[in-house]
Amino acid sequence: MDNKKGRILGILLLAVMLVFGLAACGGGSGKGGNASDGSRQSEGDGGGSGNTGASDDSGSGNTGGKQVTLDFVWFTDGIEGEVMKAIIKDYEAENPNVKINLVEVAYSDLSTKLRTMIAGGRPPALARVTDTGYYKNQALPLDDYIGDQEAFTSQFMDSIKPYYVMDGKVIAVPMDVTANGLIYNKTLFDKAGVQVPQSPDEVWTWDEFKDALKQVMEKGGAKFGLVWDFTPHRYSTLLYQFGGSIFNADGTAAAINDDAGVKALEYFVQLHKDGIIPESVWLGGENPNNLFRTGTVAAHLAGNWMLSNYREITEFEWGVTYMPKAERRSSVPGGKYVMAFKGSGVEDEAAKFLLYLSSKEVNGRYCQESLFISPRKDNAQLDYAFGKEMFEIFSNELANTPAEAANDWSRQELITQFTTDMRNQIVEAVAGNMTPQKAMDQLAALINAIIANTN
Template sequence: MKKPAAMIAMGVLSGLVAAGCSGGEETGQDSSSGDTVTLDVIWFSDGNEGEVFKEITEDYKSENPNVEFNIIETPYDDIYNRIRTRVSGGDAPDLARISNPGAVSDALLRLDGEFGNKEEFYNQLKPSARPWAEVNGEFVAVPTDLTAHGLYYNKEYFEQAGVEVPDSTEDIWNWSEFADAIEKVKENSDARMGLAYDMSPSRYSTLIYQNGGRIFSEDGQSLKINESESVEALEYFNELHEREIIPQSIWLGGENPNSLFRSGQAAAHLSGNWNLQNYSDNADFEWGVTYMPQKAQRSSVAGGKQMVTFKDSEHKEEAVKFMKYFISKEQNKKYVSESLFISPRSDIENIEYAAETEAMNIFNNELSVTPEATAEDWSNFEYMPDVEQKITENVQRTLDGAMTPQEAMDSIVESSDVGSE
């Protein structure tokens, strides 16, 4: 009785072993046949950009039949985990899409020589894209798309309340007009809440720039966040919360602003162009994008994604060759117009987007008036990771009444070690 059972167990086990081996062979990781090169690409997606990228690689393959792509879809939160493990384990990928070259800078291949003249390449980029290409003065990343912050609003609620949004750059709200407008919509429409404001230090910093301030000094070696411009920005942000224009539940309760707007609870949403696809597919009411308010100046905040290759990549040459193709005017135009992104190239203008062109034009306009300080601050890879966390914490302390805006901003400066080296 017992023996047959053991035999079956052994049989199952050896069957499994055989199946496992065949599974491994099928996927044979390396291409030893002829001169074919397989590029390992670590990729993450927010919307359909993965599919657009795949189409571009298909086009590339038809022109370069010796190249294959192995696109490794990775959740955004684990991108650097995966890259670091592979690089340290001696199996660096060939290409990766990232949003922060500073996180893995020591492993990245310097592109200075590879892209010909560095300045020549930089000249093709918008000013707000350039800082993302460099870490410590080294050109290591190719900016592939830019993001900008902007304002979504629920058309139905604004109509109900009889509030008009600025329809050109001529009649942009100032801060107090903006607060009054949202307050009026909230009180005179079916909206449960006024403005859903993303809980993110980057989104928060929009106010600092609009007020003419900045986070770091120009050389990035000291903090300017406790100067009067930023303190006023926090006072304004606090006022918006006290007047319940922004619901406290987001910054103090972790509620998802995206779903507040999408479900028709909030009258407006301060976020970025990455939500366009989502709203265009999922929001079942009339919505639009309009200009963000201004104080001392207009400003959005520039962010973006980059493509990189690694010092230890097996197929560096092919990887660089593909990066050049991917950032070329023609391919980048296809990539950004189909994924609803902002192009990092300065020579791509008046793009006809696959959808929401009008909204994308506003985001493009927001970015065009954005001071370079924003990209400089946010690409301060050495200190920003620490400072951005402190911004969130101290803004929260102000909102819950534990600190005054000045104390909160001073506390960021006191507790940080920016420029101490």
């Protein structure tokens, strides 16, 4: 009796396992088959949840092209996701055979998601990326689609060219550019009677800016003078202003421990010692955005992407002004790109959509509605619904940025390997555990080792 019961149970369990196993295998082979035959047309919504391609195939009679679905991996910082959805809708109306499936992920999950998709042999058709260099071997070269490379790239700001032209090939299209810049609490500055520079000719030196901040702290009642984003990218603004750079010009060695690099860090440390920058941001991990929002901080060194974030502040007035200069003025350019991938099976359609996105009209609409700076030279003057004069200041910052900044930050395959260490070395100096010279010497040694190891 016991035996029989046991056997029946056993068989039952085995049957359950088999069903699960088969289901898993079935799903797997189905997906595998799709990927291996190199086309993902008619795959439905890309989620693969039982939506067969039948509906996609119908109704495609009116155009010559085959019915395709493009998976577009996307992350959203502000409102640009909604803008992109509207653009996609228009594109789909014009191209009934193309369906674009926006796969939204959090920015922090983006690289993991993309790597998993690529390593699994199912790259998406398109993705919005910031670290273009990391995917340069997997990106679809666009040269066959854009015609003359020179004519194509000359439409965009020259400084960002190293981000999307790699090994002589165009691997992505620029969607927007970012500029580091200075946001200040107008209410506090007014209370202290301190006026910010009104034109590029009146730009402060760092010492003048420091005095101004001290006044705002004393007379305006600011608890802190300045908060500075806890990232090497934002720190490097000061580095370029002091005349330094991370790498030498051809990227073969570190330059961050030269005279200018050490002076910049010394100044940064001093700003902390003087109590102008609160230690809680670089040492305690406190969020500078939240600090600025309390209305007790005079200024925030961030970038133009903060405008849509701070837009809702009603407790005090704020504005954007020119960053101070040391040896020279500088901002740091950044940007977001859209990339197509090799092996998606829909490369032609993806490339066509990329060209559509990068056209003057579509890119202008995207940047204007998302409150972004356009990388296109012919979209320099957009009619923003908010903060038009602020965008002009950011554009001016970018125009006064030396080539070193883009030269450094476009070497993404190197930089990602030491950003954590760079941040830590700066922290060691701010915390007083190390002299700025020693902190930068150690960092330079590490950078040189990474360069030697990567090439």
